[in-house]
Amino acid sequence: MSHLRVYNSLSRQKEEFKSITPGHVGMYVCGPTVSGESHMGHARPYITFDVVYRYLQHLGYKVRYVRNITDAGHFEEEGREAVDKIASKALLEKLEPMELVQKYTNLFHWAMAQFNNFPPSIEPTATGHIVEQIEMIKQIIDAGYAYESNGSVYFDVKKYATGHDYGKLSGRIIDDLLETTRELEGQEEKRDMADFALWKNASPEHIMRWQSPWGVGYPGWHIECSAMATKYLGAQFDIHGGGMDLLFPHHESEIAQSTICNHVAPVRYWIHNNMITINGRKMGKSYNNVIKLTELFSGEHPILEKAYHPMTVRFFILQTHYRSTLDFSNEALLASEKGLKRLWDAYEHLGKLTREARDAEAGDPELETKVVKLLKEFDEFMNDDFSTAKVLANMFEIVPVINSMKDKLIPVTALSEETFQFLQNRFKTWLEDILGLKGVSEADNSKLQGVMQLLIDIRKEARGRKDFFTSDKIRNQLAEMGILLKDEKGGEMSWEVSSS
RNA sequence: GGUCCUGUGGCCGAGUGGCUAGGCAGAGCUCUGCAAAAGCUCCUACAGCGGUUCGAAUCCGCUCGGGACCUCCA
Known part of the structure; x- marks a missing residue:
């Protein structure tokens, strides 16, 4: 169907993409934790995988794209008082937990729409799949790879590692993990430092809680993705995406859980996007350097000179390969804003250009060859691990040709009818359908x-x-x-x- | 400390050993009543030091710098 090659984090190399079921692709992407507002960093995976989703569809695949909403809350820090992040924030803001979750979910959906991201096929919530998660934990216990301790359930990493390669995805060495000493409270519940929680008992002040065979509690960090991915995509599916920071322990643990339950490695291709940095440092809550999406769109942030359109941000992200870090600055965004405008103006002019018969003899073979080559390379670049930056670069090389036609410096008929139509169709398909860009004009009144x-x-x-x-x-x-x-x-x- | 990634022109960034993207900024010219836009041209870089090679930004080694993960994190 295609010659798409993708970089697989599991093998650390580019591999030919072949779906498990011909013509169909199952893709799971880790969604947001809706305990707060999304920031710039969150924009990257969802835009990246939106383009992956669009491109797979362009190639003719029927794609089921599953992206979860984490609304059950993760621990603030393993072992330490087991504070549910969502619940604690709710108390501060004097909101019901679910009210808070709804607020940030709505805001997230709004931001995704601003970016022109397609909604996923299925968007399951963690709270809506407690039953499935409990079932999965039971299976792991029955298989002998998890144990109960004081109302909590932990995955037995040491045992798993005897027959499986725990650390395969993240490059972690199991012996190092087992030896790592960390001064955290509550560790005594675990048999081993490297074990991770599948279920945690809830203290009385913990608001979000569910009944389980092990008492009242809430699910652990990693089980939700395993449970929901298995439910909607099956024991084994094609693509699992997310940020590189999720490689360990989140994705490593997902593999372990799913492998025990389903007796097969869950994912064929692991795809990870790199981080957005600011002054060379990862943008993240713990670094206190986030720029929220609402601040970006309104311009209300000390380092922003002005408001930026969501399409500027999308373009900014697509100008870089998804596996490279992307350094954010006001200057860089300003450059993207101007670049996008130049590209989009040319695209709009292109749509209005028409061939005039009287210039019929103006063919320019050299130009023709060049344009055709640049246009045909789109597929080649995209098939090479989604090189959107190179596709855009080729488009920019064609921009002067379009502008020259518009200004009648060269006749439209310098290109053959066939090539001219190819040019128009390609720009439309790639700019709008695959890259998902839109005009930023406010002049449509x-x-x-x-x-x-x-x-x-x-x-x-x-x-x-x-x-x-x-x-x-x-x-x-x-x-x-x-x-x-x-x-x-x-x-x-x-x-x-x-x-x- | 462990594992891994990375260092490209004023800025952001592509880069498969030879053909040395692209965007923004800057300079000049053309077009134009003047602007703006546009077109043409220029600015040609690969952290440092060694090595492999006919040839290295690209491979290897060392040094220096930056970063990620090892704890919730996209």
């Missing part, structure tokens, strides 16, 4: 368009009379209102709402 047309007509008349006083007055005053008027070749005028 029909009344405003009517008014602008009137002003343009008046200005054209004034210019015809060489009445530059009136002509400049119109342009200057519009500029003060944030509307930019541009005189184009052949006496035409265009306008746009300027971005700042």
Whole structure:
């Protein structure tokens, strides 16, 4: 079906992608913990995997994309008082836990829509799958790889490691893990330091709690993803995605749990996106350097000079390979904003260009060859582990060709009819359908368009009379209102709402 | 301390041993009533030191710098 090659974190190399069921792909991506507002860092995996989702569909696969909502709450820190993150925040804000969860879920969905991300096929919540998680824990206990201790259940990593490779994904060495000493309270419940919780007993002040065979408690960190992925995608599925910071212990533990329950390695291709950094350091709550998405869109943050459109952020992210770190700065975003505008303006011009028969003899074989080559490389780049940056670079190489056609510096017919159509179709498919970009224009108000047309007509008349006083007055005053008027070749005028 | 990644021009970033992306910023020119936009041209870098090779940003070694994970984290 394709020659898609993806970098598999498990093998640490690029592999030919082959789905388990021909024509179908099952993909699971770790979703957000909805105990707080999403920030820039969260934008990266969801945009990255949205493009993966779009591209697989473009290749003809029917994709089931599952992305969870973690609303049951993880521990603040293993062993230490076992504070449920979501519950503690709720007390601070004097909200019901589920009210808080709903608030941040709504905000997350809103942000995803702003980025033009498709919703996943299934978006299961952890709280909605407590039963499945308990079932899975029971299976692991029955298989002899987990034990109960004081109302909690732990996975027996040491035992698992005797017959399986715990650490295969993250490159961790089991002996090191077993020897690691950490000064945490509550460790006495565990047989071994490396063991991780499947179920935790809940203290009385713990609000989010469920009845289980081991008493009242709540599920551990990793079991939700295993349970939901298994339920909706089966014992073995094609792609599991998420941020690199989840490699260990989250994904490593998922493999262990699922392998014991389902007797098969759960995932064929593990795909991990790299981090967004700020001044070279990972953006994250613990570093106190996050820029929330709402701050980004409003510009209300000390390091932001202005508000940025969600599409600018999407473009910014796609200009880098997903496995590289991406350093965030106001300057870098500003550059992306201008770059996207240049690309999108050209794309819009391209849609309006038409071939005129009278220029029929203007063919330019050299240009033709160059354009065709650049367009055909899109597939090649994308098939090489989703190199969106290279696709965009090729588009930029074609931009001057489009602009020259628009300004009639070269005739549209320099390209053959076939190639010209190929160009138009390719840009539309790749820019809109695969990369998921949209225009950022605010100028789609029909009344405003009517008014602008009137002003343009008046200005054209004034210019015809060489009445530059009136002509400049119109342009200057519009500029003060944030509307930019541009005189184009052949006496035409265009306008746009300027971005700042 | 352990495991792993990384160091590209003013900034952000692609880079498969030879053909040395792209964006932003900057300079010049052209077009234009003037602007803006656009076009053309220029700015040609690979942390340092060794090595392999006819040839290395790309492979190997060492040194120095930065980072991630090892604890919730996208």
